Amino acid sequence: MGFSDHIKEIERVWQGSNTGRDPIVVDSWRRCLATYQLDPTRPQEAVIVSETRLREHRQQAEDLVHIARSGLERLYRQVAEQNYVLLLSDRQGVTVEFLGDASFNNNLRKAGLYLGSEWSEPRAGTCAVGACIATGEALTIHQTDHFDITHTPLSCTAAPIYDTQGALAAVLDISLLSSPILKTSQNMARHLVSSTVRRIELANLMANSRHDLVLRFAGAPEFLDVDPEAAISVDGGGRITGMTHGGARLLANSGGVDWRSPERLIGRQVTDFFDAGLDELASLTRASLPQDRRIAVRDGSLLYAHAIEPQQRVSGVAIGWAAARPPPAIARLGGAVPAIDALRRKVEKLAPSRLPILLQGQTGTGKEYLARIVHDASGVTGRFVAVNCAAIPEQLIESELFGYTPGAFTGALAKGRKGLIEEAEGGTLFLDEIGDMPFAAQSRLLRVLAEGEVMPVGGSAPRKVDFRVVSASHRPLADMVAAGTFREDLYYRLNAAVLALPALCEREDFPWLVDRLLEKHGRSGRPLRLAGAARLLILNYRWPGNIRELDNAIAFAAALCDDGLIEVEDLPDHLTPLAHPRGLATAAGERREEADLRATLAACKGNVSEAARRLGIDRTTMHRRMRRLGIDRPH
Known part of the structure; x- marks a missing residue:
């Protein structure tokens, strides 16, 4: 098919004609035109992100790549002789792992089949990775299925990798620079990719469920121990704590819910889905033959199950195990993705200590929210006192922080005033935007931290104080120290431990955050939902204002939408595509x-x-x- 023929077919699809393309391709083409405003008459070169950005994406995906590596290498050995290349992309469509023949590197890089290539639909148009992210389904985008003429020589097959909480975490893709004309030639490729994804998800579930019972399921006993179709993890109280994608579909079918709403599955009692008690499920180990491990599902079907006991047992709990759950405050930190899990582990260890903590991240990433979690998880009995150092006028900051004695200055209260530092006695003092604190106030704060005493403005006798300090800044304090605008000795007092919050566009648990904000802004008896196109816009916007901007956008849409369903037109104008797109203009x-x-x-x-x-x-x-x-x- 030539360039003009390809454009004409896309035009006919836009006008509603049936050209015989697969529905999944037609839907993607329409998203490219209506939602992303892409123009197929203007071919775009493949995008390879910068080394700095690639490094950030690879760091975020490090844990998943480590778990997936043996499966990826095994798959590549199976397909390399047919000249396939293998790409592992994160949920933003950036390739974080690549396996291919080095002798073809130049051609592969030019085609975008290379490390650092970005294959999201808004960037690349219809492609296997982008369509897989948009639909959550395994699929093949073959040659002229691609929206952009640049990519029509390629044949690409992809399958989604879901995390243990049911959120899409990555996409596994194998691609050919050129291939046989028939799309059906890729059926075997789809099978191989899907089976590899199944093994990666199972390995990830096992790695994250060491303290839980894991149940594997298959439709036939012969496959139970070698290639299970689904798996879930269950804690000592019988609650579901994790699942593979096959497990999510199994539970959703049993419970009559949509697998795309994993929050309706996680935390439920396992007996809600199976006609068996927890003790019976836990007994389905290799001590019995596979054909004897049959259980009934609540939807009436029968499956074979294999129970794997927790690697570490905790005494005194029903049937001998308990999930090692973080305190509820820490559980509020984010979704179950590697980067947030790593942050959660740090907070769990640091919160009970007395170490000063410095939080770093862009404006709107939730630094005060994290500071409150640290306070709540610390076990202290005092108050959480938040101070925005950038919002207090320079001439008042010392009296606000340190308090003042009666008649200390003109306008002072007759009985004096206790400062915010004393208000935090026995609790946590959160100093937001510490980089904006005046130099003189920095010196006085340093003395308070060093000596555990505060001297009110106008006072002659210091007062003992005992509090935990957490500070935050979106500015690079180390650079400010080098420039002489922030005290070096105070900097080292404040950053005994540093926690960094990623920008919203870099968070792998973005869908989890969206769902939590939908819950926050839903009205009583009327939960908020996102229409498919609206969700795509939200997931693909860059959010320069981070979580604060996202929160405002959801609140705005909640006020405008009807019946709790947020459509594209309910979103703020700067998020929405141009109304009534004029063909391919x-x-x-x-x-x-x-x-x-x-x-x-x-x-x-x-x-x-x-x-x-x-x-x-x-x-x-x-x-x-x-x-x-x-x-x-x-x-």
Whole structure:
């Protein structure tokens, strides 16, 4: 199919004609036109993100890649002779692991089948990785199924990898630079990718469920111990704590719920889904033959099950095990993804200590929320006192923090006032935007931390204080120390431990956060839901304002939507695509490109190099696009 024929078919699909394409391809083409405003008449080169951005994505996916590696290498050995390459992409579509023939590296990189390639639908149009992220299903995008003519020589097959809490975590893809014309030639590829994903999810569940009972399921006893179709983990109280994707579908079918709502499955009693008690399920070990391990599912079907006991037992709990659950405060930190799990482990260890903690992250990433979790998990009995150092006028910050004696200055209360530091006695003092504290106040704070005493303004006798300090800044304090604008000795007092919060666009538990905010803003008796197109827009927007901006957007949409269903038109204007897209007009695509560039520049405070890094292009390309779109260089 030539270039013009491909464009004409996309036009006919847009106009509602049936061209014989698979429905999953047709739906993706329509998303590319209506939601992402992509123009198939303007082919785009494959995007390879910068080394810095790739490093960030690979660090986020490090735990999953480690668990998946043996499965990935086994799959590649099976398909390498047919000239396939293997890509593992994160939930944002960025390739974080790549296996391919090094002699074809130049061709593979040019085609985007390479480490660091970005295959999200908004960036690349219809492609296997992007469509898999959008639908949550295993699929093949074969040659002219691709939206962008640049990619039509390729044949790509992908399957989603879900985490133990039911959220999409990554996509496994195998691709060919060229392949036989028939799409059915990729059926075996789809089977191999799906079976590899099943093994990776099972390995991940086992790695994250050492303290829980794991139940594996198969439809036939012969496959129970070698290739189970589904698995779940269960704690000592009989509650479901994790699952593979097959496990999610099994539970959803049994309970009559949508597997895309995993929050309706996690935490439920396992006996809600199976016609068997917890003791009976726990007894289905290898002590009995596979054909004797049959159980009934609540939907009427029969399965074979294999129970794997916890690796570590805790005495005094029903049937000998208990899940090692973090305190409830720490559980509020985020979804079950490797990066947040690592942060949760640090908080669990640091919270009960007296170590000062420095929180770092962009504005709106939830630093005060994390500080409150540290306080709640610490076990202290005093108050949590939050101070925004940037919001208090410089001439008042000392009296606000340290308090003052009667008549200390003009306008002072006659009986004096206790400072915020004393208010935090026995609790936690949270100093937000500590980088904005005046230099003189920094010196006095250092003395308080060093000596455990506070001297009120106008006072002559210090007062003993005992509190835990948590501070936060979106500014790089180490650079401020080097520039002489922040005291070095105070910096080292505050950062005995450092916790970093990722930007919202980098959080693998983004869907979990969206669901929590939908719960937050839902009205009594009317839960909030997102229509498919609205969810895609939210998941693919870059969110320069981070969680604060997302929270505001959901609150805005909640006020506008009908019957609790948020549609695209209910979202704030800056999130929504242009209304009534006019076919394949180039102007629409340019307006969207201009808006994206301006939004990214604004998020980077006019820093062109940083904006280019976020967009995955070099600085020269960035300047060329700015000139073409009439965007002035920021001052």
